[in-house]
Amino acid sequence: MIEPLLRFDSVSKEYVSGDTRLSILEMLDFSVSSGESVAITGKSGSGKSTLLNIAGGLDAPTSGEVLFLGKRLKGMHDRELSEFRNRHIGFIFQSHILLDDFSAVENVCIPALIKGDSRRKVVPRAKALLERVGLAERMQHRPNKLSGGERQRVAICRALINDPDLLIADEPTGSLDEESSGGIERLLFDLVKEQGRTLLLVTHDTQLAKKCAKVHLLHNRSLKELS
Amino acid sequence: MVTLKLAWRYAFSRSNRHRSAMFVIMFGIAVGMLAIIIMLSLMNSLQSDLLDQVKSVESFHLQMVFPPDNIPDLAIGDVVSTLASIDHVTHVFPHVNTQVLLQNVSSDRSTTARLRIIDSSIWDEGNPFSQRAHLLAGTVAQGSNMVLGTTLAITLGMRSVSDVKMTLLASGKAVVLAPMTISVGHGGTFVTGLPEFDSSTVMMDLDALVDNIGANRLVYGLYLDDATVDHAGKVVQQILDKFPDATVRTWQQVNSAFYSALMLEKVLMYVFLFFMFIILGVNMKNAASRLLHVKQRELAILRAVGARRRFATGVFLGQTAIVTIIGETIGVVGGLLLGTHIGAVFSFFNSVQYVFTQRDNVLLSYPFTTQVRSAEVTVIVISVLLLSLLFTYIGCRRLLRREPMEMLYHD
Numbered sequence: 001m002i003e004p005l006l007r008f009d010s011v012s013k014e015y016v017s018g019d020t021r022l023s024i025l026e027m028l029d030f031s032v033s034s035g036e037s038v039a040i041t042g043k044s045g046s047g048k049s050t051l052l053n054i055a056g057g058l059d060a061p062t063s064g065e066v067l068f069l070g071k072r073l074k075g076m077h078d079r080e081l082s083e084f085r086n087r088h089i090g091f092i093f094q095s096h097i098l099l100d101d102f103s104a105v106e107n108v109c110i111p112a113l114i115k116g117d118s119r120r121k122v123v124p125r126a127k128a129l130l131e132r133v134g135l136a137e138r139m140q141h142r143p144n145k146l147s148g149g150e151r152q153r154v155a156i157c158r159a160l161i162n163d164p165d166l167l168i169a170d171e172p173t174g175s176l177d178e179e180s181s182g183g184i185e186r187l188l189f190d191l192v193k194e195q196g197r198t199l200l201l202v203t204h205d206t207q208l209a210k211k212c213a214k215v216h217l218l219h220n221r222s223l224k225e226l227s
Numbered sequence: 228m229v230t231l232k233l234a235w236r237y238a239f240s241r242s243n244r245h246r247s248a249m250f251v252i253m254f255g256i257a258v259g260m261l262a263i264i265i266m267l268s269l270m271n272s273l274q275s276d277l278l279d280q281v282k283s284v285e286s287f288h289l290q291m292v293f294p295p296d297n298i299p300d301l302a303i304g305d306v307v308s309t310l311a312s313i314d315h316v317t318h319v320f321p322h323v324n325t326q327v328l329l330q331n332v333s334s335d336r337s338t339t340a341r342l343r344i345i346d347s348s349i350w351d352e353g354n355p356f357s358q359r360a361h362l363l364a365g366t367v368a369q370g371s372n373m374v375l376g377t378t379l380a381i382t383l384g385m386r387s388v389s390d391v392k393m394t395l396l397a398s399g400k401a402v403v404l405a406p407m408t409i410s411v412g413h414g415g416t417f418v419t420g421l422p423e424f425d426s427s428t429v430m431m432d433l434d435a436l437v438d439n440i441g442a443n444r445l446v447y448g449l450y451l452d453d454a455t456v457d458h459a460g461k462v463v464q465q466i467l468d469k470f471p472d473a474t475v476r477t478w479q480q481v482n483s484a485f486y487s488a489l490m491l492e493k494v495l496m497y498v499f500l501f502f503m504f505i506i507l508g509v510n511m512k513n514a515a516s517r518l519l520h521v522k523q524r525e526l527a528i529l530r531a532v533g534a535r536r537r538f539a540t541g542v543f544l545g546q547t548a549i550v551t552i553i554g555e556t557i558g559v560v561g562g563l564l565l566g567t568h569i570g571a572v573f574s575f576f577n578s579v580q581y582v583f584t585q586r587d588n589v590l591l592s593y594p595f596t597t598q599v600r601s602a603e604v605t606v607i608v609i610s611v612l613l614l615s616l617l618f619t620y621i622g623c624r625r626l627l628r629r630e631p632m633e634m635l636y637h638d
Contacts, residue, residue, distance in 0.1 A: 058531055058632045078536050086533020097528050097635070101240045111532040113229040142241075158532065 003070045004031035005166055005198055006055055011064035013050055024050050026221040027064070032166070037192060037199040039209035041226075042218035048202040049094075049170050051218065055200060056089045056168045057081050069165075086115050090159030092188075094171035098143040098151055098158075104130060105139040108157045115162055122161070129157040133187055149180030156188060160195070167192065169201045173208065185211070230538060233529075234545025237522065238553075245521050252514040253554040256611065259507040260558025261565065263500060263607055268566050268597035270496050274489060275598055276420075283355030284419045286481040287320070287448030288456050289463065295444075297472050303445065306470075310447060313465045315455040318354045320345055320448045322433065328394040329429065332410075334384040340429050342373075342393070345448075347432040355450050365415020371435055372414030376425035380416045389413045393429075508614050515547060515618040519626055526626060527634035540623040547619040551612050559604060566597035 013025040024047040032038050032055075042048050053059035054066060057073050066073045068088060076084065085091075098107045108126035113119065130139050133153040143151055152172060159167055172188060173181035189211055192199045201212055209215045215226040240246060282288055291310070293299060299306070303321050310319045322345035330337040349356050350367040363377060373393075375385060383391070394408040411431070419425055455462055456478075463475045479486050519526070522543070529539050565572065577591035626634065 053630075053632045056531075059630050082530070082533050082535040082538075085531065091531055093531075097524065099525055099528060101236045101525075110229075110529075114529075114533050114538065162533075 005034045005036075005069060006032040006200070007065075007067040008055075009065040009067065011054065011061045011066060013047070013054065013059075014062045023221055025054075025061070028223055030216065030223050032198060032200055034165070034198055035196055036214060037189075037201065037212040038214045038216065039201045039203060039212035040216050040218055040223070041202075041204055041206060041209045044204065046218045047221065048204075048218050052168055052170050052200065052202050055166075056091055057085050058091075086111055087162055088165045090162065090164035090167045092152070092155050092159045092167070092169040092172045094174040098154055100143055103140045103142055104135060104146065104150075104154045107143070107154055108161050111158060112161045126157065126161060129160055130154070132191075133157055147180070148176050149183060152176060152180070152184050153187065156184075156191070160191065160197075165198060167197050167199045169199065171203055172201070173205065174203070230541040231545055233542045234549060237525075237542065237546040238549035245518075248514070248517050248521050249550055252511075252518060252550055253557070255510050255514060256507075256551055256554030256615070257557040257561065259503075259510070260555050260607065260611060261562040263503055263507075264559060264562030264599065264604060265566055265569070265597065266503075267496075267500065267603055267607075268562075268599045269569070269595060271600060271603075272596045272598035274493065276596070278486075278489065279355075280359060280419065280421045280424075281482055281485065282456065282478045283359045283450075284421055284424055286478045288355075288451045288478050289449040289459055289466070289475055290481055291447040291449065291466055291470070291473050291475045292445070293470070293473050299470065299472075306447060309469055310449060310466065313462060313469070315451050315459075315462050316449050317452055318352065318450040320349050320354075320356075320450075321445050322346070322448055323436075323444050324446065325444065326396040327429065328396060329379075329383060330392040330394075331383040331385060332390045332392055333386065334389070336383050338379070338382050339396075340379055341427050342395070343428055343430045344433050344436045345430060346434070360417050360419045363416045363418055365413070367415065370432065371409075372412040373429050373431045374415040374417050375413065375430075376428045377416055377418045378422065378426035379429065380413075382426070385413050385416070504610065504614075507611065508618070511611075511615045512618040512622075515615060515622050518547070518550075519543060519619070519622045523626065523634050526623075527631045530627070530631035530634070536623075536627045539627060540620065543619055543623050544616055547615050548612065551615040555608050555611060559608065562604075563599060566599055569595050569597050 008028045008030045011025055011028040012023070015022045015024065028051070040048050040051060050059065054061050057066075057068075057076075060074065068084065073081065073084065098104075099110065102110070105123065105126050108129060109119070109122045112122040112125070127136075127139060130136065130153075133156060135150060135153055135157075138146060138150060143154070146154065156172075159169075169188065173184050176184060185208055188199075191197065199212065201209070203209050216223045217226050237245070238249065240249065301309075307319045307321060310316055322343055325342050325344070327340055327342040328337060329340050347367050350360070350362070351357065362374065365374065366372075367374065373391070375383070383389075385391075391411050391413055392408055393411050417425070417430070449462075451459055451462060459477050463477065466473065466475050526539055526543070529542070530536075534542075573591045573593070573595055577588050580588055580591065
């Protein structure tokens with residue numbers, strides 16, 4: 001049997017605030033295979049982003065196991081976990097968070113420079129990605145000089161620079177207008193298709209979710225496969 | 228290299244929130260450094276000036292006496308020549324210090340004083356005493372004339388033509404023995420900068436009085452070259468080799484009470500500086516927390532794209548180092564500039580207040596000087612840098628314990 005790229009084994013997540021325990025996810029079992037595009041939908045506050053953060057090693061489950069290519073994320077040393085995030089995961093956040101003090105091309109380069117690649121090798125790659133997403137003229141601009149859609153395109157390039165195994169997108173069009181949203185959706189799915197990427201997407205936009213091969217609904221702390 | 232580049236970019240961030248935090252931190256460090264350097268160098272200067280006055284005017288660098296019952300059968304001049312031939316000895320002045328009762332014949336005012344009977348050549352030769360002591364009026368003590376310290380002259384109501392009755396007191400344990408009263412002329416008035424010395428001392432020429440005082444009360448005062456003044460052990464040994472029965476005391480021993488008090492003051496000064504450091508440290512801790520708080524979101528992004536805790540910490544340590552070094556440079560340059568021109572600064576303030584009060588302010592017109600010691604400045608610079616790095620490290624460590632998403636949500 002082929003090991004899935006990502007597997008959740010009985011994953012639960014609780015937040016504790018004083019005496020109050022808030023259960024977000026409960027005994028989730030779910031997997032993503034290589035090359036798949038999977039969407040997680042659900043109401044606001046249902047725990048979609050938490051699930052995504054746990055999948056990307058940005059948050060830890062309260063109980064259960066997350067396995068990436070058969071390797072447990074739990075108990076990983078900071079060095080291993082950082083390396084995992086850097087090399088295997090590409091994050092696209094809802095609010096297209098970029099580093100304000102760096103230009104578009106520098107923002108794209110940062111994960112690769114952290115990985116240890118030389119600047120000489122990284123910059124042409126970053127420029128090629130930015131050209132691919134239509135930002136050839138905006139490479140030296142800082143985030144505050146870019147529109148919301150442009151910033152999200154930079155974030156997509158940043159997520160792709162290290163050639164990750166899994167692309168994780170948290171409401172990638174959530175903060176954009178309709179026109180920009182359509183552009184970003186097209187770009188994202190074109191890139192995933194072109195490069196044969198695995199995509200794990202969280203959205204409450206059912207139209208966007210339908211573009212994925214599999215759709216899961218997160219409801220009452222558990223997942224149900226819709227298609 | 229990436230760490231340094233990120234640190235550099237963060238240090239000169241264009242974000243308004245970050246820039247204002249950086250400015251406040253840099254300004255705080257610069258002002259703190261400036262205050263510490265000025266205060267330290269002023270206190271150093273005051274202390275060394277005081278010690279210099281004591282060494283040059285009050286006690287010489289070394290004092291040698293023979294035991295009263297075992298005075299060598301040598302002329303004073305021979306003893307002086309022998310002492311002057313010792314390496315590092317630059318001048319030798321035999322003298323007598325004795326208590327006297329002074330009475331101004333004209334005004335009938337009287338007071339006790341210490342009479343220093345010393346060769347009048349001490350005023351003319353280039354030696355530490357003549358560099359410090361200055362005649363304000365009259366001429367040096369010669370013949371039966373004497374010169375009085377300024378404060379003492381004022382106490383006695385001396386005028387240039389006044390005569391003084393001087394009663395020499397030979398001190399005993401409980402009573403004053405064998406007083407001898409002579410009339411002397413008031414030759415002049417001197418000032419040394421040592422208020423205690425000027426208020427208690429009269430000076431006369433050795434030749435005029437040595438026969439009355441007796442050689443057994445002679446003390447040989449020696450001046451040494453600059454390199455040996457504070458470490459005179461070898462010179463003392465050479466003196467004892469030539470005069471085994473003599474007692475030799477260094478200026479530190481002669482002024483042990485005063486010297487200890489100054490050392491105590493120095494310790495207190497360091498304690499005071501330590502507290503200034505604590506205040507600076509608390510400010511830097513708050514500043515480091517503020518800086519990290521401002522960049523919390525960036526820290527979370529870096530972690531999300533794969534930066535290790537060590538990498539993220541390195542970036543912020545680098546940033547702190549850059550900011551601190553710039554703040555320190557401004558503080559040190561400002562401190563040195565202000566220190567060098569402190570006299571002019573006080574003088575300016577004195578002029579400003581004079582416009583309103585029509586009086587010179589004693590404090591502001593005091594000829595302050597500063598003495599910057601590069602070793603001390605270096606220690607302060609390194610300590611402040613280490614302190615700011617430590618607080619940044621502690622802040623980073625605390626912040627990086629959180630998961631990256633937790634940091635983002637808390638932004």
